[in-house]
Amino acid sequence: MPSVVVPPALVASLADSLGPDGRAWAARLPLLAGELLDAWELRPDGPAMHGVVGLVLPVRRADGTPAALKLQLVDEETAGEPLALRAWGGHGAVRLLDHEPATGSLLLERLDPSCSLLALSDDRAAVRVIADLLEELTKHQAPSGLRALKAIAAELLLRAPATAAAHADPAERRLLADCAAAVRAVRAEPGDRLLHWDLHYGNVLAPLPGAERAPWLAIDPKPLAGHPAFELLPALRNRWADVAGAADPARALRWRFDLLVEALELDGEVAVAWTLARVLQNAVWSAEDGGTALDPAQRAVAEVLSGRG
Numbered sequence: 001m002p003s004v005v006v007p008p009a010l011v012a013s014l015a016d017s018l019g020p021d022g023r024a025w026a027a028r029l030p031l032l033a034g035e036l037l038d039a040w041e042l043r044p045d046g047p048a049m050h051g052v053v054g055l056v057l058p059v060r061r062a063d064g065t066p067a068a069l070k071l072q073l074v075d076e077e078t079a080g081e082p083l084a085l086r087a088w089g090g091h092g093a094v095r096l097l098d099h100e101p102a103t104g105s106l107l108l109e110r111l112d113p114s115c116s117l118l119a120l121s122d123d124r125a126a127v128r129v130i131a132d133l134l135e136e137l138t139k140h141q142a143p144s145g146l147r148a149l150k151a152i153a154a155e156l157l158l159r160a161p162a163t164a165a166a167h168a169d170p171a172e173r174r175l176l177a178d179c180a181a182a183v184r185a186v187r188a189e190p191g192d193r194l195l196h197w198d199l200h201y202g203n204v205l206a207p208l209p210g211a212e213r214a215p216w217l218a219i220d221p222k223p224l225a226g227h228p229a230f231e232l233l234p235a236l237r238n239r240w241a242d243v244a245g246a247a248d249p250a251r252a253l254r255w256r257f258d259l260l261v262e263a264l265e266l267d268g269e270v271a272v273a274w275t276l277a278r279v280l281q282n283a284v285w286s287a288e289d290g291g292t293a294l295d296p297a298q299r300a301v302a303e304v305l306s307g308r309g
Helices: 008-018 020-039 081-088 123-137 149-166 170-186 233-237 240-244 249-263 268-288 296-306
Strands: 055-060 066-071 096-100 105-109 111-116 193-195 204-207 224-226
Touching (some): 008 020, 020 055, 020 066, 020 105, 081 096, 081 193, 123 233, 149 170, 149 224, 149 268, 170 268, 170 296, 233 296, 240 296, 249 296
Antiparallel strands (some): 066 105, 096 105, 193 224
16 A cells, blocks of 8 residues: 655644644654555545645545545544534535544545535525525534534633724724624524534535536535524635625625525524624634734625624
8 A cells, every 4th residue: 555645735734733733643644544544445546635734535445436535633623523424414415434533534425626616607606505505404403512602602702802902993893892792692592503614615515427416515514503593604705706896795795695594594683693703703713813803804794794884
């Protein structure tokens, strides 16, 4: 079996994101991959792919079936991925073929990495695909063992004052105060649905040609138990050039929001509140990393939905 080569870009990303722990894990990856290739009777079938901290190896199973071996560090975001994929059972999401709990490694059905919703030229068609997938995925009650939106909301409210204070623009401080007020208004009903949490256009892939599957499937969930309205922000702020380049960007953004709300049968005010909660969550993380301003796309989302735009 040929040795697995970890892409240098992944090694650098792991070192940048996780420091010595990331470098140590990158050094361990070839041995771990070799052990799993042997244990699951897999053979490499193409160049390695990677994200910020995870490695994905195209492989074939003993019967020749194409699959993907995903190696990732287990943390609070990734720990629930096998639980979610099992619950979805391939409906709206990539199929889980096997799971190695000790390392968090996953054997997945192989999709087409060259064909994501980012490549779909029709922006509105891409939003409709996201809406349909979210409607399918959030039908499920969250299995036990997942992190919960209730705890996340409580933590956001604790961190909100320091986050607002870190922002230089008084208008952004007021906007973040609106976000915190929105969280307080809905925190008593955090929901119990199974959420993907990161369903943006790059996390939706087509199946391999000839596969008898739905035309689009979600990948890479960071699952939690919560309200479906907490799912909307990635679909609103990604492919931002399509919104910003519209004749009326605020109207284009509102169209996305209204379509998602209708597809998920959400209360509009509740959907606004949980979307503002996501803006606050991202602002908290940014401020804790030294940021002093909101991401422009997220600021625009918050302004339009809160009525300050």
